[in-house]
Amino acid sequence: MYYVNQDQINLRLEFIERLVEMIPDSIENQKESPSVINGLAQERILHLALESVTDIGSYIIDGFLMRDASSYEDIIEIIYGEKVFPPHLLEPLLSLVKMRKKLVQEYFNFDQSEIFPLLSQLPDILAEFSQSVKNYLKQEII
Numbered sequence: 001m002y003y004v005n006q007d008q009i010n011l012r013l014e015f016i017e018r019l020v021e022m023i024p025d026s027i028e029n030q031k032e033s034p035s036v037i038n039g040l041a042q043e044r045i046l047h048l049a050l051e052s053v054t055d056i057g058s059y060i061i062d063g064f065l066m067r068d069a070s071s072y073e074d075i076i077e078i079i080y081g082e083k084v085f086p087p088h089l090l091e092p093l094l095s096l097v098k099m100r101k102k103l104v105q106e107y108f109n110f111d112q113s114e115i116f117p118l119l120s121q122l123p124d125i126l127a128e129f130s131q132s133v134k135n136y137l138k139q140e141i142i
Contacts, residue, residue, distance in 0.1 A: 004063030004141060012052045012059075013130050019049055020123045027119060039112045042119055047103045049122060050096045056133055060084060064140065072097040085132035092118070092125045 026045055030038040050072070057075040061067060065082065069075040076093045079085065085093070095118055102110050 004137070005059050006137065006141070009056050009059050009133065009137070012056050013133060016049070016052050016126050016130050019045060019052070020126050023119060023123050027116070039115070042112075042115050043103055043107075043110065046096070046099055046115060046119065046122075049126060050100050050103075053093060053126075053129060054097060057084075060133070060136070072100055082136075084136045085129055089125060089129060089132070092121060093129065096122070096125070 023045060026038070026042050030042060054072050054075045057079045058069065060079055060082070061069055061075065065078065067078075069078055073094055076090070076097055080087075080090050080093075099114070099118070102114070
């Protein structure tokens with residue numbers, strides 16, 4: 001019998017839904033009125049998105065696989081290997097988590113132009129990731 005902390009996973013899935021709703025406004029705000037504050041808001045959205053995805057992945061790994069991931073990228077690769085999400089999400093999710101070092105450790109030298117390509121795709125990526133996680137949990141927890 002598995003112990004999967006579904007409450008914590010669900011909290012993060014709900015949070016991802018809120019992020020998905022915020023992203024279009026964030027993009028529009030930066031287009032209409034480019035500013036440092038709007039850019040920082042976009043950076044924070046990316047950071048919260050990647051932390052939410054990796055937290056969910058960690059809970060899945062802890063609950064089902066009982067092994068430790070060695071990095072944020074490893075979390076994504078492990079849950080991909082377990083077929084938690086479809087193959088076409090692997091690269092975008094890896095791109096998202098690879099932003100962490102730049103956002104958290106190299107923030108003083110972060111290139112804002114890296115944000116838009118990923119941010120514009122993020123609502124679809126996160127929505128599909130969330131649905132994939134829900135489907136996976138339904139399938140695995142009987």
